[in-house]
Amino acid sequence: MAQKNILQYLILGLLNQSPKTGYDLKRVFEDDIGEFWQAQHSQIYPELKRLEQADRITHVELIAGKKLKKKQYSITASGIDFFDEWRYSPTSEILASKDEFILKLYFIESKKDNHLDAMFAEQTSLHQAKLNHLLARRQTLFSQSTEIDNHYGHYLILEHAINREQDYLNWLTLAQP
Amino acid sequence: MAQKNILQYLILGLLNQSPKTGYDLKRVFEDDIGEFWQAQHSQIYPELKRLEQADRITHVELIAGKKLKKKQYSITASGIDFFDEWRYSPTSEILASKDEFILKLYFIESKKDNHLDAMFAEQTSLHQAKLNHLLARRQTLFSQSTEIDNHYGHYLILEHAINREQDYLNWLTLAQP
DNA sequence: GTCTGCATGTAAGACGTTACATGATTCT
DNA sequence: AGAATCATGTAACGTCTTACATGCAGAC
Numbered sequence: 586m587a588q589k590n591i592l593q594y595l596i597l598g599l600l601n602q603s604p605k606t607g608y609d610l611k612r613v614f615e616d617d618i619g620e621f622w623q624a625q626h627s628q629i630y631p632e633l634k635r636l637e638q639a640d641r642i643t644h645v646e647l648i649a650g651k652k653l654k655k656k657q658y659s660i661t662a663s664g665i666d667f668f669d670e671w672r673y674s675p676t677s678e679i680l681a682s683k684d685e686f687i688l689k690l691y692f693i694e695s696k697k698d699n700h701l702d703a704m705f706a707e708q709t710s711l712h713q714a715k716l717n718h719l720l721a722r723r724q725t726l727f728s729q730s731t732e733i734d735n736h737y738g739h740y741l742i743l744e745h746a747i748n749r750e751q752d753y754l755n756w757l758t759l760a761q762p
Numbered sequence: 763m764a765q766k767n768i769l770q771y772l773i774l775g776l777l778n779q780s781p782k783t784g785y786d787l788k789r790v791f792e793d794d795i796g797e798f799w800q801a802q803h804s805q806i807y808p809e810l811k812r813l814e815q816a817d818r819i820t821h822v823e824l825i826a827g828k829k830l831k832k833k834q835y836s837i838t839a840s841g842i843d844f845f846d847e848w849r850y851s852p853t854s855e856i857l858a859s860k861d862e863f864i865l866k867l868y869f870i871e872s873k874k875d876n877h878l879d880a881m882f883a884e885q886t887s888l889h890q891a892k893l894n895h896l897l898a899r900r901q902t903l904f905s906q907s908t909e910i911d912n913h914y915g916h917y918l919i920l921e922h923a924i925n926r927e928q929d930y931l932n933w934l935t936l937a938q939p
Numbered sequence: 940g941t942c943t944g945c946a947t948g949t950a951a952g953a954c955g956t957t958a959c960a961t962g963a964t965t966c967t
Numbered sequence: 968a969g970a971a972t973c974a975t976g977t978a979a980c981g982t983c984t985t986a987c988a989t990g991c992a993g994a995c
Contacts, residue, residue, distance in 0.1 A: 590981080591862060598869040608946050618868060621861045628983065630948060653991045655946060672866050673877060675884060679892065682859025684798045685768060687922050689849050691795060691915035692775040700850055707852060715856065738868035745864050745933060752929040756922060767953080785974050802956065807976060830963045832974060 592624055592632055593641075597668040600642055600660040607633055607656065617739055620719075620746040633658060641667055705761040709754065716750040723747065769801055769809055770818075774845040777819055777837040784810055784833065794916055797896075797923040810835060818844055882938040886931065893927040900924065 599605060599613055610633075611626045633656075636642045641664035644656040660668070686708050693701060723743055727733050733740045776782060776790055787810075788803045810833075813819045818841035821833040837845070863885050870878060900920055904910050910917045 591860075591865070592982085595865060598865075601869070606946075607948090611946095618865065620858060621864045623858060623860075623983085625984065626947080627949080627985080634948095649945085650992055653946070672869055676863045676866060676881075677884075677888070678862070679888060680860045680862055681797060681800060682861075683768075683800075683857045684859075685855070685857055686853045687798050687919055688768070688772060688795065689853060691919050692778070692849055693915050693918075696911075696914060704853075711854070711856060734873075737873060738870050741870075741937065742864055742868050744937070748929070748933050752925070756925050760918065760921070769954085783974075784976090788974095800955085803975080804957080804977080805955065811976095826973085827964055830974070 591622070592628065593636060594668060594671040595622060595624070596629070596632060596636065597641060597660055597664050598672065600658055601665060601668055604657050604659040606658065618742060620749075621742060636664070640664075701761075705757055709757050709761075712750055712754050712757065716747065716754060719743065719747045719750060768799070769805065770813060771845060771848040772799060772801070773806070773809060773813065774818060774837055774841050775849065777835055778842060778845055781834050781836040783835065795919060797926075798919060813841070817841075878938075882934055886934050886938075889927055889931050889934065893924065893931060896920065896924045896927060 595614075595618070596610060599610055605613075607626065607630050610629050611624075614622070614624045614629070633642065633644075637644060637658070640661055642658045642660055644658045647655050647657050649655060686704070689704065726736075727740055727743070772791075772795070773787060776787055782790075784803065784807050787806050788801075791799070791801045791806070810819065810821075814821060814835070817838055819835045819837055821835045824832050824834050826832060863881070866881065903913075903920070904917055
């Protein structure tokens with residue numbers, strides 16, 4: 586039964602780096618690892634509650650400004666054990682991705698279908714925009730090699746995303762009739 | 763609210779190619795488009811029922827052998843309209859994929875972490891096996907160019923999957939310390 | 940003083956997986 | 968005779984998205 590609940594490990598891993606609020610976590614998902622995993626705040630907050638009940642994390646309440654409360658979560662020893670179990674276990678399954686565009690292509694019967702041009706042009710534009718955004722981000726974050734050493738995981742994930750977009754664009758160019 | 767329910771379009775598209783049973787559809791998902799979309803039979807059968815109630819498909823009952831009943835579904839005119847609306851509409855969103863391995867990498871802090879070797883070796887082996895399987899499949903299905911012309915969409919999707927695995931392997935080789 | 944971002948939560952529903960269940964046919 | 972595959976369905980559960988809801992803080 587039970588699917589894997591990978592979200593909990595991601596939260597634990599991020600809290601293992603440093604204590605964070607739910608909002609902080611939300612932003613990491615948006616900015617850093619969103620290319621390979623997504624989570625909305627409506628999923629994060631309940632998961633934090635659940636992890637705290639299971640004693641994998643704890644929180645302290647901070648006041649920002651005059652009365653804005655935030656809950657800063659930290660990982661517990663039990664949480665670290667649980668996280669390490671996951672991170673060092675084999676990753677046997679390749680979680681297949683979904684791609685709506687390639688499925689639409691699947692239903693094109695002939696190379697001469699006159700929708701093909703517009704479809705490829707649209708996707709090329711989308712992926713080019715995404716690539717540009719990722720490249721700009723790399724420029725901002727990792728223009729110095731010291732940054733790479735200090736945030737190696739983040740660097741890897743960004744490199745992989747860039748690589749993926751470049752390959753996708755390359756395929757689009759080659760496959761286009 | 764309501765997410766996109768892409769499954770219904772895939773079923774309609776497949777029935778638009780030729781009438782099929784639920785089991786036939788299940789196999790197409792396993793064999794042909796599984797690289798870019800997954801669906802279990804427990805999702806397919808209820809969706810067929812729903813599509814029939816909405817008059818997008820109909821079925822006839824066939825008897826195989828002495829008494830094995832199967833339901834062969836066909837697309838209706840209304841179903842074709844509905845399918846065409848989807849297939850020729852813009853595909854603006856890039857549905858982000860999930861990759862558990864790259865996330866585990868994200869939590870590796872140092873290039874010198876002594877788990878890295880084993881992790882890369884494992885993934886290389888997995889993706890190599892997958893690539894071999896896809897290449898064998900291309901050999902079986904598309905060794906003649908007439909096959910490509912007759913099943914162009916299928917050919918494209920397989921090519922894309924092969925391309926993706928090759929790029930992934932290439933990245934694994936380059937990123938490995 | 941209004942707009943953007945910070946901050947936290949719940950509710951409803953859609954989507955997807957695993958397991959449970961049953962029976963016929965074909966191949967070895 | 969037994970195993971694999973064909974064939975169809977339901978139940979339970981877990982995951983994920985969208986929407987609803989509220990309030991504080993900082994910048995302009």
